[in-house]
Amino acid sequence: MTDLPLKGIKVIDYSHFLAGPFMSRTLAALGADVIKVERPKTGDAGRASPTQKDGISGYFLQQNMGKRGLCLDLRHPKAVELMKRLTRTADVFVENYRPGALAKFGLGYEDLAKDNPGLVYASVSAFGHTGPLSERAGFGLIAEAMCGAMSIIGKKGEAPPLFRMPLADMYTGIHGTAAIIAALYGREKTGLGQHIDLALYDCMVSMHDYALQGYLMSDGQNLPEQTGDNLPDSTVYGCFAAPDGYLVIAAQVDDTWIRLARLIGGDALANDARFIGAANRNAHNAQAIALVRDWCAAQESRAAILQMLDAAGVPAAPVQTIDEVANDPQIAARGMIIEQDHPKLGKVRLPNLPFRFSGYDLGVPKAAPELGEDNASIAQELGFSADEIAEMRETGALYQDS
Structure with a gap:
């Protein structure tokens, strides 16, 4: 040293x-x-x-x-x-x-x-x-x-x-x-x-990575608004409720969405034309988010959801409380x-x-x-x-x- x-x-x-x-x-x-x-x-x-x-x-x-x-x-x-x-x-x-x-x-x-x-x-x-x-x-x-x-x-x-x-x-x-x-x-x-x-x-x-440049590059046409726990221009990328807590899922990329869709709805959802490609998913954001929310709510626990997402190769994480952070390995x-x-x-x-x-x-x-x-x-x-x-x-x- x-x-x-x-x-x-x-x-x-x-x-x-x-x-x-x-x-x-x-x-x-x-x-x-x-x-x-x-x-x-x-x-x-x-x-x-x-x-x-x-x-x-x-x-x-x-x-x-x-x-x-x-x-x-x-x-x-x-x-x-x-x-x-x-x-x-x-x-x-x-x-x-x-x-x-x-x-x-x-x-x-x-x-x-x-x-x-x-x-x-x-x-x-x-x-x-x-x-x-x-x-x-x-x-x-x-x-x-x-x-x-x-x-x-x-x-x-x-x-x-x-x-x-x-x-x-x-x-x-x-x-x-x-x-x-x-x-x-x-x-x-x-x-x-x-x-x-x-x-x-x-x-x-x-620090603005998107909002300000989006406004400037669109000559003032793109004015970002509050969207709560969901990003409508990046589907699926947001926060979801489990029976015992919250988690975030980042499945906005095509191959990741397909893995998530197959997990929650089988091949039928993975091949659903409404959700093939980022533009289509964004156009049908409300439907995609509803499907993921319903699936999360129907599972046994947050831990079970995260285990399934991890096994499927879908990036996700718990919304941890401060005590969980302090004791995180x-x-x-x-x-x-x-x-x-x-x-x-x-x-x-x-x-x-x-x-x-x-x-x-x-x-x-x-x-x-x-x-x-x-x-x-x-x-x-x-x-x-x-x-x-x-x-x-x-x-x-x-x-x-x-």
Whole structure:
């Protein structure tokens, strides 16, 4: 095994909640030294998010593992000096404040790049640093609503459901990881860093694989609508009810449909002209879906249905509940839930990142830092003496949970 690919890269994570912290979490997992910078007393707002156990947020633990913790009060000149020294030694700076907010403190890209022209500065915001909405605040929900995704999920005539997973934040975070690594690679050639401007709204719009291009390519004639648990333009591809739960079936391809049809209706259905070819199946979508729904409802159980579909070579899967996911042998085999030692909570199990390398072992990162946990060691690395560090503690320039 060799050193992790980002070993030697120093990242300042001056972000909160999700997109920024998730981005820097991935960089930490890949070997970067990530320093989580927080404000006194409350720290990252994510520390107050559920699930809370003994006053500690699982949300914060998940998105900030593998990082070191620095907590300072920028109202103090010494804290500003420490932050400036830190940024001069950094390779990457991650922030997710409103555009222009950090410039007021001398922490904007132009300010920091003067002393550190190789700095890769990643900004995350709801709408980006340009455009008529650039100064508006927003969360992932705002981007998910505005991008059109919510308008095409759920049942027609009903309010769209919430995704219940932070798609905008996580998707922006992983895009940010890719952009940062690309900028670091480019720096090897030019010596210069970059300002990376990431918008939650942009990232959600970029996720459209069909709806938006379908509208554009049809000159506005194809306007996707809510279709509930069925895709009328991709028959059969949807969700079905078993007597004891739900499952999904993906039989939209000709040969897969034939296998499914033969299973539920024999050769007569497999040779039914209404369903031969994707265009015919889509034209008779309601009839095809009704046949599959009736067959599923008539079976003994979801497990029995899945066993028959698997034997017939038809792609299908259960709609698993969260407890089923947590105890799925496939998830265990892939290491997608890791166990950490936490100094206060003991053993903690949390979702892992999906990176798998042939030549790197990412291991288990250390637990997310307590507020200001690494103040002294970070300040010492930056050349502050023991007396200066003690003075900063006394004045409140540095803050640490007791």
